[in-house]
Amino acid sequence: MVLGGGAAAFAAITEASERGLETAIVNTGLPLGGTCVNVGCVPSKHLLEVEQAAFEPPRNPFGAVKYNEEPTVDWASALDEKDRLVGQLRDENYVDVADSFGTDVYEGYGRFADSEARSRSRAEGSRDDETLRVSNHVSNNRTNSSEGTTIEVIDGADAGARVAGEKVLVATGSSPSPAPIDGLRQIDYETSESILERRTLPDSMVVIGGGYIALKWGQILHHVGVDVTMLQRSDHVLSGMERQLGREIERCFREEGIEIVTDVDVQRVGQENAVATDGGLEAIEAGVVETDVDGERRKFAGEDLFVATGVAPNSEGIGLDSVGIETDESGAIVVDECFQTTHPNVYGAGDVIGEPELETVAAKEGNHAVENAFRNEGRTIDYDAVPKVVFTSPEVAAVGITEAEYADDHGACVCRTVDMADVPKAKAVEDTRGLLQVVKHHETDTIVGVHMVGPRTADMIPAATLAVKLGLTVDDIIDTVHSFLIFSEALRQACQAFRRDTETMSCCIE
Numbered sequence: 001m002v003l004g005g006g007a008a009a010f011a012a013i014t015e016a017s018e019r020g021l022e023t024a025i026v027n028t029g030l031p032l033g034g035t036c037v038n039v040g041c042v043p044s045k046h047l048l049e050v051e052q053a054a055f056e057p058p059r060n061p062f063g064a065v066k067y068n069e070e071p072t073v074d075w076a077s078a079l080d081e082k083d084r085l086v087g088q089l090r091d092e093n094y095v096d097v098a099d100s101f102g103t104d105v106y107e108g109y110g111r112f113a114d115s116e117a118r119s120r121s122r123a124e125g126s127r128d129d130e131t132l133r134v135s136n137h138v139s140n141n142r143t144n145s146s147e148g149t150t151i152e153v154i155d156g157a158d159a160g161a162r163v164a165g166e167k168v169l170v171a172t173g174s175s176p177s178p179a180p181i182d183g184l185r186q187i188d189y190e191t192s193e194s195i196l197e198r199r200t201l202p203d204s205m206v207v208i209g210g211g212y213i214a215l216k217w218g219q220i221l222h223h224v225g226v227d228v229t230m231l232q233r234s235d236h237v238l239s240g241m242e243r244q245l246g247r248e249i250e251r252c253f254r255e256e257g258i259e260i261v262t263d264v265d266v267q268r269v270g271q272e273n274a275v276a277t278d279g280g281l282e283a284i285e286a287g288v289v290e291t292d293v294d295g296e297r298r299k300f301a302g303e304d305l306f307v308a309t310g311v312a313p314n315s316e317g318i319g320l321d322s323v324g325i326e327t328d329e330s331g332a333i334v335v336d337e338c339f340q341t342t343h344p345n346v347y348g349a350g351d352v353i354g355e356p357e358l359e360t361v362a363a364k365e366g367n368h369a370v371e372n373a374f375r376n377e378g379r380t381i382d383y384d385a386v387p388k389v390v391f392t393s394p395e396v397a398a399v400g401i402t403e404a405e406y407a408d409d410h411g412a413c414v415c416r417t418v419d420m421a422d423v424p425k426a427k428a429v430e431d432t433r434g435l436l437q438v439v440k441h442h443e444t445d446t447i448v449g450v451h452m453v454g455p456r457t458a459d460m461i462p463a464a465t466l467a468v469k470l471g472l473t474v475d476d477i478i479d480t481v482h483s484f485l486i487f488s489e490a491l492r493q494a495c496q497a498f499r500r501d502t503e504t505m506s507c508c509i510e
Helices: 007-018 034-038 041-055 075-101 115-123 142-146 212-223 243-256 359-375 403-410 424-428 457-470 474-478 489-496
Strands: 024-027 104-107 110-112 131-134 150-153 162-165 168-170 174-176 204-208 227-231 259-261 264-275 281-293 296-302 304-307 311-313 346-348 388-390 395-400 414-419 435-440 447-454
Touching (some): 007 034, 007 075, 007 359, 024 162, 034 075, 041 212, 168 359, 204 281, 204 296, 212 227, 212 304, 212 388, 227 296, 243 259, 243 395, 243 435, 243 447, 346 359, 388 457, 395 457, 403 447, 414 489, 424 489, 435 489, 447 457, 447 489, 457 489, 474 489
Parallel strands (some): 168 346, 204 227, 204 304, 227 259, 281 304
Antiparallel strands (some): 174 311, 281 296, 388 395, 414 435, 435 447
């Protein structure tokens, strides 16, 4: 029994079906497919390609190529294309898959049925077939398995349904979580979900936040013609990643014309009227942000406000307390390393159990939860070997621990950084933005972290991830023959920098 209908849920029903188990999903919140296909990876990456197709050609670095007209973007048409793509992938990858596994899908808001509700249902004489039991194993262990593992659908198309399973996986995901900013509840503002429904865009936008969602959407909006100002609380964007990456992507954004202000303490937000020179009303600036920047009071204003201050687990209102499932201070469900909650028959996976909030991680967690629940296989995840990618231009990618984290653990760091400007491929294609840093163990020379900004780093990070996961050394990378010309030479060059002076090294040296 799965509460939720995203990546973790579908990884779980896939594994369960392969083991001959009966499965059911109560899909809560977004349409089937969850965040990734509906409001996350798929729509944002589609729109990133739309805006890059418009923004990049006129900026081409080759004098031999000429453009006669500036491209334009019809935002409403872009959203129509996005909707068609999302609908197609939702049907192919989720609806049809659930059908192929024979998974019963219940649409509506699901929650655990507490013991009082179950007793009341029995007292009212509900028929046995009104509570549907899932799993081939239920009949052999009916009393223990059903206690605390019944889900009731309280609204939506299937309101009133009650579904029980031997085991339950909670995979309800997360939602945008605005910071507690004074005045925010009194005004309209955009999030990464609401912006996908907006058919027309403002001329200007103030973005609060400097994480991957803020950067991705800030650049999308800028590239389609919106004047963007980004406000970041810490001293660099992407504060959870290697500092150099944030500094470099800031530089690239500013070169494009995006204003980024760091060390911002947002005091309040609101809206005010903009007065024209003739004294009349020119416009309503809905995104007015009063801040403190390094002790100086500053005001930033735009036609609209975009809030990207993080996400929160979708754990409220689903009856966790009634069955004894604990959450932490952020609202994330507490699980052990095998994804078991404080209820022995309930497991958790995906964003609802906290960071890292990644679709690929959610799927792996959902798969492992089923393996552990039914075979006690003890499957875990090494989160240090999970890559992170920010799909901006240039892209940002990282895996493993940072320079600062290693220094905290060992008192020093052995790191090398290569500028993309020194990589032959980057020179050949006239795109030298970015850098790549390798962090190695000071005694064993194993690679423990790789952090990069640059063109196509999303395609480069899998090799670095394997190096971290398998404990490869810098010499293993050096001794591997690489293709030429490729951006991934940056990884080899950074490893070579531990062994020789790369400033006097031919690009042909292996």
